[in-house]
Amino acid sequence: MAGGSAIRGSRVGAGPMGESERGEAAPRVWVSYWCSNGHEVRPSFAKEPDIVVPETWDCPRCGLPSGQDQENPPLAPRNEPYKTHLAYVKERRSEKDGEALLDEALAALRERRGG
Structure with missing residues (x-):
């Protein structure tokens, strides 16, 4: 076993990363998507006029397409x-x-x- 006083997982110059070092975060908007299994996913998007929020999003839990309408989620694609x-x-x-x-x-x- 190697000796020394180094802290595992760190490097020289590494310090706490906060907004003071990174700058301010861009304003965000969170959009809810629901799949046909009832899972909800809430990705965030930059709140800028030229950013287009997609109509569908892949569910990270089951892989099915998700839509913004909770009552009518997109149907699962038909596999041939x-x-x-x-x-x-x-x-x-x-x-x-x-x-x-x-x-x-x-x-x-x-x-x-x-x-």
């Missing part, structure tokens, strides 16, 4: 399930088209094999 290549092919082709393509491919294969 993973589709296989075959599922996409079935969306584009009918059963009849699939059978015609299969027959054509089998005929070409039989012709190459000579039987």
Whole structure:
């Protein structure tokens, strides 16, 4: 164990940081957002005329989108399930088209094999 009188987690010149050293904080406005699970999040924004407060905010507890209307929070996004290549092919082709393509491919294969 290293000896010495150093205080852990500090460095030379480090001192208490207060508003006297940092300057005054900008005026802030707190906006409440609610998600569909009822969680409330209150981020703060600078109170300046050119700052636009977003309509939605991601909930830090559940990740769902939150809105400023507590009675009507935004709905959770709908996640599409993973589709296989075959599922996409079935969306584009009918059963009849699939059978015609299969027959054509089998005929070409039989012709190459000579039987």
